[in-house]
Amino acid sequence: MVNELISELNTRGVNFIKTVDISMLSAKENRGYSAAILIGIVLSPCYIFRLSKENILDYSEFSEKEHSTDKLAEWTADFIIAKGYKAFAQSERNLGLHGFYDETTKTTPLPHKKIAILAGVGWIGKNNLLVTEEYGSALCMCSILTNAPLPTENRPIIMPKCGECTVCKDICSAGAIHGSTWEIGMNRDLIVDVYHCNGCLKCLSNCPWTQKYINNNSSE
Numbered sequence: 103m104v105n106e107l108i109s110e111l112n113t114r115g116v117n118f119i120k121t122v123d124i125s126m127l128s129a130k131e132n133r134g135y136s137a138a139i140l141i142g143i144v145l146s147p148c149y150i151f152r153l154s155k156e157n158i159l160d161y162s163e164f165s166e167k168e169h170s171t172d173k174l175a176e177w178t179a180d181f182i183i184a185k186g187y188k189a190f191a192q193s194e195r196n197l198g199l200h201g202f203y204d205e206t207t208k209t210t211p212l213p214h215k216k217i218a219i220l221a222g223v224g225w226i227g228k229n230n231l232l233v234t235e236e237y238g239s240a241l242c243m244c245s246i247l248t249n250a251p252l253p254t255e256n257r258p259i260i261m262p263k264c265g266e267c268t269v270c271k272d273i274c275s276a277g278a279i280h281g282s283t284w285e286i287g288m289n290r291d292l293i294v295d296v297y298h299c300n301g302c303l304k305c306l307s308n309c310p311w312t313q314k315y316i317n318n319n320s321s322e
């Protein structure tokens with residue numbers, strides 16, 4: 103089943119797939135599921151380059167790829183259910199429909215980012231985004247919770263590699279980024295003021311790790 107699933111997702115444009123054991127998490131977080139699948143689609147270097155250099159608000163590719171990861175997560179859950187197992191796609195639509203998104207605190211019990219951290223995909227930057235060595239923060243992700251007996255591969259947690267960098271804090275015109283370095287168990291509000299974030303994506307596109315991804319792939 104796993105190979106078939108991975109092959110199908112790759113064919114449908116997914117750039118990476120990770121599966122982690124979540125049985126050690128609290129019942130509130132894992133909701134009785136034993137594993138989580140993370141799927142990711144990478145934003146194109148030219149789109150991110152424009153976002154970082156031009157004073158524009160352009161959600162076109164970001165929205166399209168966020169929508170794609172959501173739809174692929176829903177497709178994945180249907181695929182697993184058809185094989186006789188339980189699965190729940192953590193798409194924006196599903197989280198809302200099932201009451202797993204708290205509008206007031208803007209939180210969900212098990213964010214995609216936490217699954218990415220368990221998978222060792224990257225770290226939480228001072229921008230409160232997942233930052234990876236390969237793509238910076240130029241990623242859209244969604245996840246699926248399941249009880250299917252999938253092979254899982256949890257990795258050691260990567261601590262932030264932001265160092266003394268303050269690019270995201272300095273570029274945030276809303277003053278929403280506090281400049282704090284993430285630690286395990288840290289309250290999100292100590293890193294970013296989500297209520298004042300205007301979603302400009304400048305902290306995503308200007309992060310030096312994202313810029314490195316652009317520079318390494320500048321012909322695409």
Ligand code: SF4
Pocket residue numbers: 229270273274275276277278279294298299300301302303304305306
């Ligand atoms: S998306 Fe824009 S407003 Fe929000 S934290 Fe990042 S830079 Fe600040």
Ligand code: SF4
Pocket residue numbers: 227228229230233263264265267268269270271305308309310311
């Ligand atoms: S811009 Fe700098 S401080 Fe902010 S997340 Fe990226 S590396 Fe970390």
